[in-house]
Amino acid sequence: xxxxxxxxxxxxxxxxxxxxxxxxxxxxxxxxxxxxxxxxxxxxxxxxxxxxxxxxxxxxxxxxxxxxxxxxxxxxxxxxxxxxxxxxxxxxxxxxxxxxxxxxxxxxxxxxxxxxxxxxxxxxxxxxxxxxxxxxxxxxxxxxxxxxxxx
Amino acid sequence: xxxxxxxxxxxxxxxxxxxxxxxxxxxxxxxxxxxxxxxxxxxxxxxxxxxxxxxxxxxxxxxxxxxxxxxxxxxxxxxxxxxxxxxxxxxxxxxxxxxxxxxxxxxxxxxxxxxxxxxxxxxxxxxxxxxxxxxxxxxxxxxxxxxxxxxxxxxxxxxxxxxxxxxxxxxxxxxxxxxxxxxxxxxxxxxxxxxxxxxxxxxxxxxxxxxxxxxxxxxxxxxxxxxxxxxxxxxxxxxxxxxxxxxxxxxxxxxxxxxxxxxxxxxxxxxxxxxxxxxxxxxxxxxxxxxxxxxxxxxxxx
Numbered sequence: 001x002x003x004x005x006x007x008x009x010x011x012x013x014x015x016x017x018x019x020x021x022x023x024x025x026x027x028x029x030x031x032x033x034x035x036x037x038x039x040x041x042x043x044x045x046x047x048x049x050x051x052x053x054x055x056x057x058x059x060x061x062x063x064x065x066x067x068x069x070x071x072x073x074x075x076x077x078x079x080x081x082x083x084x085x086x087x088x089x090x091x092x093x094x095x096x097x098x099x100x101x102x103x104x105x106x107x108x109x110x111x112x113x114x115x116x117x118x119x120x121x122x123x124x125x126x127x128x129x130x131x132x133x134x135x136x137x138x139x140x141x142x143x144x145x146x147x148x149x150x151x
Numbered sequence: 152x153x154x155x156x157x158x159x160x161x162x163x164x165x166x167x168x169x170x171x172x173x174x175x176x177x178x179x180x181x182x183x184x185x186x187x188x189x190x191x192x193x194x195x196x197x198x199x200x201x202x203x204x205x206x207x208x209x210x211x212x213x214x215x216x217x218x219x220x221x222x223x224x225x226x227x228x229x230x231x232x233x234x235x236x237x238x239x240x241x242x243x244x245x246x247x248x249x250x251x252x253x254x255x256x257x258x259x260x261x262x263x264x265x266x267x268x269x270x271x272x273x274x275x276x277x278x279x280x281x282x283x284x285x286x287x288x289x290x291x292x293x294x295x296x297x298x299x300x301x302x303x304x305x306x307x308x309x310x311x312x313x314x315x316x317x318x319x320x321x322x323x324x325x326x327x328x329x330x331x332x333x334x335x336x337x338x339x340x341x342x343x344x345x346x347x348x349x350x351x352x353x354x355x356x357x358x359x360x361x362x363x364x365x366x367x368x369x370x371x372x373x374x375x376x377x378x379x380x381x382x383x384x385x386x387x388x389x390x391x392x393x394x395x396x397x398x399x400x401x402x403x404x405x406x407x408x409x410x411x412x413x414x415x416x417x418x419x420x421x422x423x424x425x426x427x428x429x430x431x432x433x434x435x436x437x438x439x440x441x442x443x444x445x446x447x448x449x450x451x452x453x
Binding site for chain 2: 023025026027028029030031057058059061062064065066067068069070072123124125
């Protein structure tokens with residue numbers, strides 16, 4: 001039987017405690033995008049800070065037992081979204097979050113993600129009022145987490 | 152000769168043993184740098200196909216090209232660029248591990264000594280050990296070292312991990328990702344036939360399922376997992392006669408229904424929602440579940 005998820009804790013300073021890569025082959029989401037989202041959320045929540053190194057491609061691929069190209073594709077995507085940067089001969093590092101996109105593009109990207117959540121709410125019969133209340137709650141929880149990490 | 156865009160090209164391959172068609176009109180294309188899964192039940196024609204790639208068997212009909220060349224006419228040119236690990240590995244029993252690897256190296260233009268040393272250490276092999284004293288797992292490890300060290304452009308694996316313990320299987324896959332794939336990623340192609348699909352799940356980026364010597368399904372792994380979904384729904388009152396289109400019902404008991412869809416999850420969910428739905432969940436099928444769903448008697452949903 002397939003294990004639904006693979007969790008890996010890597011021994012790279014900060015990554016030991018703060019980022020757990022968790023792959024789920026049953027989520028229907030391409031594996032490289034799962035990696036992209038996990039690095040993005042770690043960067044957004046402050047679990048990793050600008051300047052922190054990402055694990056190199058080979059050990060991460062070996063640990064997760066995924067194709068090396070999958071990790072390379074995830075890192076390329078993160079780089080094009082300016083979440084990380086590659087320094088020749090040194091590896092990949094988390095960038096300070098300064099989005100390269102214009103405001104309207106940023107709003108559109110968030111809207112797309114929200115659409116997924118709205119569809120899910122519809123499937124699960126969660127109404128608009130409940131959905132909005134939940135959104136607010138999640139946003140606050142996220143901010144709280146960030147603040148406590150900074151402290 | 153033009154530069155081939157595919158590492159492996161198979162067109163309408165037929166291979167007969169007497170009156171039995173082991174392979175019967177198979178088509179397949181593998182691009183460079185891919186890890187390609189070749190899945191099928193026992194006797195589906197996987198090993199026969201692989202033997203045609205390696206010129207261990209001659210095709211009865213159709214065409215096979217490896218690196219754009221015919222493996223029968225260009226045997227040396229093809230074989231010098233690939234390596235093969237079969238499911239059963241035999242060595243000369245009087246040779247030691249070191250002798251065996253030197254013997255393999257003597258046939259190769261290139262041999263990565265550093266990788267050889269690293270892998271011998273990693274697998275905790277004793278180079279002075281006679282190969283006749285190796286366990287099945289250790290023999291496979293020696294065969295893998297012999298396959299990785301020449302840095303071939305194509306690595307052909309035929310049921311490489313069957314019969315091995317979980318730790319050896321894990322190390323085997325990690326070696327394919329690490330020591331092999333890392334060298335020149337764009338130019339390191341893996342073609343693997345296996346029954347242990349779930350172990351290779353993360354590695355496979357494209358696959359073909361064959362049955363009776365023919366393709367049944369060829370897809371990229373990400374697309375496959377997006378397309379094949381399992382839906383579980385529970386109703387408040389027992390539904391009757393929901394039109395479910397091409398969806399295949401796995402289980403229906405009273406108020407609960409579980410079904411598999413291929414590509415039209417949204418439409419099926421809308422139909423389900425027409426009933427008095429209490430809850431609905433979806434998850435992707437793993438490659439192994441897709442394999443089973445595709446080949447199960449009475450229910451091709453390909």
